[in-house]
Every structure is written in C-alpha cells, then in structure tokens.
Amino acid sequence: MKRLILLSALCLCLPVAAQTISTSALDSIQQSFVKDDATRAIQNILTNDKNIKTKALNHSVAPMDHFFKYKTSVKGITDQLSSGRCWMFTSMNQLRPLAMQRYNVSSFDFSHNYSYFWDMLEKANLFLEDVIVTADRSFDDRAVVTYFKNPVSDGGVWNLFWNIGEKYGVVPAEIMPETEHSNNTSQMLSVLNERLRAGGYAIREQFAAGKKLDALHESKIEILKDVYRILALCLGEPPTEFIWRYIDAAGNVKTLKSTPAEFYKSVIPENYNPDTYVMIMNDPTRPYYQVYEIENYRNSIEGINWYYLNLPNDVIKVAALKSIKANEPMYASCDVGKQSNTTTGKLDMNTYDYESLFGVDMSMDKKARILTRQSGSSHAMLIVSCDTDDNDVPVKWEFENSWGAASGNKGYLSFTDKWFDEYLFRIVINRKFLDSNSVEALTGPKVKLPCWDYMF
Structure with a gap:
C-alpha cells in the first residue's frame, strides 16, 4: 500500500518537474552557437539555398561502380509513376521473365491496373468488416483509430499481391491498360476514403441503434457498390475472360483466349x-x-x-x-x-x-x-x-x-x-x-x- 501511494505521488510530481527554457539555460544555448568564419560561411549558404541535401553531399565517398559478379535475368524497367504500388510492380517484375519465357515474347508486362482494381475493392471490404467487428468499441480505441485514419491505401507488400493473384488472377497489360487514376492515385484514394469513412461511421451508428449483424452486412454491400462504381469510373471494369493477341520472338502472330485465373497459373513458378x-x-x-x-x-x-x-x-x-x-x-x-x-x-x-x-x-x-x-x-x-x-x-x-x-x-x-x-x-x-x-x-x-x- 505504501509503495502504491509513493508511485502515485511520483506521478503527480512529474509535471512539476518539467522544465521551461529558463533565462540561464537560454543564455547557455545561445552562447554555444559560435559565429566563427566557418559557421558564418555555412549560415550564408544555407539561409540562401533551401536544398540542404546537395550541401551535405559527401564528395569524398569511396567510388562505386555498377558492375556485379552475379546477376539474375532482368527484363527491362517499369514505372509505377505517381502511385504507391511498388509492392505490386516488384511482385510482377519477379514474374515477368517467366511470362516472357512461357509465351516466347521479347517484351511483356502485366496489367497493374487490373490487380489494383481488385486490391482496392478487397481493402474496402476489409475496412468495413473491421468497422463491424470493432463497432462496440469507442472511437478512441487504438484499433478503431488506426482503421479510420487510413481506410484504404495503394501501399502493400508481397502477400497482398499473392492474395489478389490467387483470387482474381492476372492479365497482360494490353487487356486492361493503365488509366490516369491508376498512374496518379491520390485523388481517387481521397474520394474512396471519404466514402468509406462516411459508410463506416453510418455502420457504427446502426450498431449503436441496435441493428443486427445481417443489417450491418447489408449496409456494407451497399457501400461496396459505391466503391465499385468509383473504381470502375476511374480505372475501368476488369474482364472475366480475354483474348490476347501478341507477336512471339520468332515474329509469329499468336492468339490466346484465357481467363485471368488461367493466365496467372501459367506464369507463376512451381x-x-x-x-x-x-x-x-x-x-x-x-x-x-x-x-x-x-x-x-x-x-x-x-x-x-x-x-x-x-x-x-x-x-x-x-x-x-x-x-x-x-x-x-x-x-x-x-x-x-x-x-x-x-x-x-x-x-x-x-x-x-x-x-x-x-x-x-x-x-x-x-x-x-x-x-x-x-x-x-x-x-x-x-x-x-x-x-x-x-x-x-x-x-x-x-x-x-x-x-x-x-x-x-x-x-x-x-x-x-x-x-x-x-x-x-x-x-x-x-x-x-x-x-x-x-x-x-x-x-x-x-x-x-x-x-x-x-x-x-
């Protein structure tokens, strides 16, 4: 009991122990900034140039070439542009050489837009399910705060690509080309997150009013219809099957009729x-x-x-x-x-x-x-x-x-x-x-x- 009282007293005292910057402390801090010639020269440079990085560039760093003893087969550089889909591009870049070998083509890329569409829809569903699961918690619960802070984003890691590939497959780039909003994702994400926050809030209000789980899930589907509409308007609708015409490395025109799931299975490793x-x-x-x-x-x-x-x-x-x-x-x-x-x-x-x-x-x-x-x-x-x-x-x-x-x-x-x-x-x-x-x-x-x- 005495220990508990002592700890409580210490906690009460902590704010009192916090220190302002006193006059003597400020004097000490200011006096530490000695304006010798070198300091004055640096100050003159930095106060007139916002680019600190170029001033800190170390020109005496040891030289480094771009030669490597061991290299894997690489098949050209891709560009995610103004999007956070690096994880998706990287996962697909790993598979591109296998796809090129499988179909005997000299160049190839996947449709990142196709996979991005399904990634966004699935993330929206996951967010709304999280809202339902945590509907009995207060809004300042740490998990609730985390979910509403960022309902969906275009970031991710390898397992997210695997999740989408296994469920929806993949398609060649020509089948569902990039759009302005797959290449520049911020504005569409802003619209999606506003709709999802509004929908998530409404679901929590329904729960507070005594609505049953079935009713909450019905509301979720209505919200997802809006999410699908936003995605389809900005990205286009993903195909369920496709015909891909391509030219192989020997110059032959080829035609492949397939589904995204079938195509995915044809290009992944064992x-x-x-x-x-x-x-x-x-x-x-x-x-x-x-x-x-x-x-x-x-x-x-x-x-x-x-x-x-x-x-x-x-x-x-x-x-x-x-x-x-x-x-x-x-x-x-x-x-x-x-x-x-x-x-x-x-x-x-x-x-x-x-x-x-x-x-x-x-x-x-x-x-x-x-x-x-x-x-x-x-x-x-x-x-x-x-x-x-x-x-x-x-x-x-x-x-x-x-x-x-x-x-x-x-x-x-x-x-x-x-x-x-x-x-x-x-x-x-x-x-x-x-x-x-x-x-x-x-x-x-x-x-x-x-x-x-x-x-x-």
Missing part, C-alpha cells in the same frame, strides 16, 4: 505460395529466429497476413546470395530515401554528411532508428545482383526499381553491403535457400503484433 516463398525481416528490436504476424496486414478477409521470420542480416545475406546465384531475384523492401543518391543510382552509408555540415551528432543504430520512427520500410524493389570480393563475401548489391529508366542507373540502384545492414528490412525468398536453423524456426508459433505496430 509452388508459388507463402509456404515456399518465405517472408523474412531484419528487425533488431525483436528476438531473431521468431515468426511474427501483423494483425490485419492483408487486403482481403480470406487472404494471409504479412507474417515473417526475423533473422540476423548475416544469415539473410547468405541465403540472398544463394538465390541470386540460382537466378532467382527476390522481392525486397527498404528505406530507400536514406543515404540515397538517385541521380547516380548509388546508396552508401556515407552519401550525405549532415553531421559535418551542421556540426552535430546524429548517430543512431538501426534499432534506435526503428524505435524512434526515424527509419522504416518505405519502398519495394527486386534484389537482382550481388558483387563479392575475392573470398566471395558480398560488397554491394543491386535493386531493380520501378521508377522508370530515367531514375538511378538506367532504372537500377546499387547499394553497399553496409547500407544493406542498416536500411534493408524485408525480403521474400524461396525457403530452399535458407539454412537449417532458419527453416526449423519457421515451424515455431507466431507472435501476433497489432495493426499499429511501429514497423508497419
């Missing part, structure tokens, strides 16, 4: 599923050799969540190099904006030197950056190449990006092995490349993480 293609994470804030599952990190009710095996980087790299040597590129995601020079296509831990420019200490390790939200996975690309030293130890790697051929090194980005350590987070890899300890860890129980987890 055992293309989450049991074979394992989702891996490097998250130093949590124990390694443990499987984690993110609640509701999917796009459909029946789809799988993002669940991952957390592994140390040295183990991930051994498996990744094996995959590249076997000509199997890997889905990966990273914090692409950190220490990244997209003009030269190089990602190096020393690309920018903000500490020297400002004369301040900004050092943090990966764990600290994650926990403070300074860093996190922001973009998906394919890992397609690796360069090694004389002992076959990796020194740099290469991404195939989806920002068009004008970005980076003709659409590719080279990154050092140290950058891999600090800013690469996720890969999807065939389990046959993992070591025995990793494979055994996959059989362990999943630790469930909430939908608002800091890594997602």
Whole structure:
C-alpha cells in the first residue's frame, strides 16, 4: 500500500518537474552557437539555398561502380509513376521473365491496373468488416483509430499481391491498360476514403441503434457498390475472360483466349505460395529466429497476413546470395530515401554528411532508428545482383526499381553491403535457400503484433 501511494505521488510530481527554457539555460544555448568564419560561411549558404541535401553531399565517398559478379535475368524497367504500388510492380517484375519465357515474347508486362482494381475493392471490404467487428468499441480505441485514419491505401507488400493473384488472377497489360487514376492515385484514394469513412461511421451508428449483424452486412454491400462504381469510373471494369493477341520472338502472330485465373497459373513458378516463398525481416528490436504476424496486414478477409521470420542480416545475406546465384531475384523492401543518391543510382552509408555540415551528432543504430520512427520500410524493389570480393563475401548489391529508366542507373540502384545492414528490412525468398536453423524456426508459433505496430 505504501509503495502504491509513493508511485502515485511520483506521478503527480512529474509535471512539476518539467522544465521551461529558463533565462540561464537560454543564455547557455545561445552562447554555444559560435559565429566563427566557418559557421558564418555555412549560415550564408544555407539561409540562401533551401536544398540542404546537395550541401551535405559527401564528395569524398569511396567510388562505386555498377558492375556485379552475379546477376539474375532482368527484363527491362517499369514505372509505377505517381502511385504507391511498388509492392505490386516488384511482385510482377519477379514474374515477368517467366511470362516472357512461357509465351516466347521479347517484351511483356502485366496489367497493374487490373490487380489494383481488385486490391482496392478487397481493402474496402476489409475496412468495413473491421468497422463491424470493432463497432462496440469507442472511437478512441487504438484499433478503431488506426482503421479510420487510413481506410484504404495503394501501399502493400508481397502477400497482398499473392492474395489478389490467387483470387482474381492476372492479365497482360494490353487487356486492361493503365488509366490516369491508376498512374496518379491520390485523388481517387481521397474520394474512396471519404466514402468509406462516411459508410463506416453510418455502420457504427446502426450498431449503436441496435441493428443486427445481417443489417450491418447489408449496409456494407451497399457501400461496396459505391466503391465499385468509383473504381470502375476511374480505372475501368476488369474482364472475366480475354483474348490476347501478341507477336512471339520468332515474329509469329499468336492468339490466346484465357481467363485471368488461367493466365496467372501459367506464369507463376512451381509452388508459388507463402509456404515456399518465405517472408523474412531484419528487425533488431525483436528476438531473431521468431515468426511474427501483423494483425490485419492483408487486403482481403480470406487472404494471409504479412507474417515473417526475423533473422540476423548475416544469415539473410547468405541465403540472398544463394538465390541470386540460382537466378532467382527476390522481392525486397527498404528505406530507400536514406543515404540515397538517385541521380547516380548509388546508396552508401556515407552519401550525405549532415553531421559535418551542421556540426552535430546524429548517430543512431538501426534499432534506435526503428524505435524512434526515424527509419522504416518505405519502398519495394527486386534484389537482382550481388558483387563479392575475392573470398566471395558480398560488397554491394543491386535493386531493380520501378521508377522508370530515367531514375538511378538506367532504372537500377546499387547499394553497399553496409547500407544493406542498416536500411534493408524485408525480403521474400524461396525457403530452399535458407539454412537449417532458419527453416526449423519457421515451424515455431507466431507472435501476433497489432495493426499499429511501429514497423508497419
């Protein structure tokens, strides 16, 4: 009892202990800014140029070429334009060489618009189901806040592509071409989210008024009709079957009559599923050799969540190099904006030197950056190449990006092995490349993480 009273007293005292910036403290802070010649020169530059990045560019960084000892087969660069569909482009880029081989064509791309349509509709349904499940909770419940903050987005990860592919299939790009709103998604997403928030609020009001579950689901279907209409007006309607005319590598005109599901099955590799293609994470804030599952990190009710095996980087790299040597590129995601020079296509831990420019200490390790939200996975690309030293130890790697051929090194980005350590987070890899300890860890129980987890 005495301990409880003491803790309560301490809690009550904490606000009193908070300090304002006193006159003496302010004097000390101001006096620390010494305007010597070097400081004055930097101040003159920065106050007249908004581009801090170019001033912090480290011109003494070690040179890096774009040559790689081991490369997978790549088939040209795609461009997601002003959309957040990097995860979809990356997943499809992994399958494009297989589709080209299967149909003997010299170039090929999937319809991202087709898959995007179904992704949006399924995400809308998932949001509304989440609203129904949490309708008895207050509006300030953390899960409710998370769901309403962002009902649907065009972001995602590999398992979302697999969920949509398994249910709706895929089609060639010519069958459902891109539109202005698949290439530039922000305005359509704004309209969708406004309709979904209004619909979600109405469902909660119906629940509060005593409506039964069947009535809530009827309301959900009416909302989804509006979502379908918005999507169809902006993206067009997806086909249930199609006829694809194409020219093969020998110059022959071919005609394929198919369905999206049939076409999907024709271009995926053997055992293309989450049991074979394992989702891996490097998250130093949590124990390694443990499987984690993110609640509701999917796009459909029946789809799988993002669940991952957390592994140390040295183990991930051994498996990744094996995959590249076997000509199997890997889905990966990273914090692409950190220490990244997209003009030269190089990602190096020393690309920018903000500490020297400002004369301040900004050092943090990966764990600290994650926990403070300074860093996190922001973009998906394919890992397609690796360069090694004389002992076959990796020194740099290469991404195939989806920002068009004008970005980076003709659409590719080279990154050092140290950058891999600090800013690469996720890969999807065939389990046959993992070591025995990793494979055994996959059989362990999943630790469930909430939908608002800091890594997602």
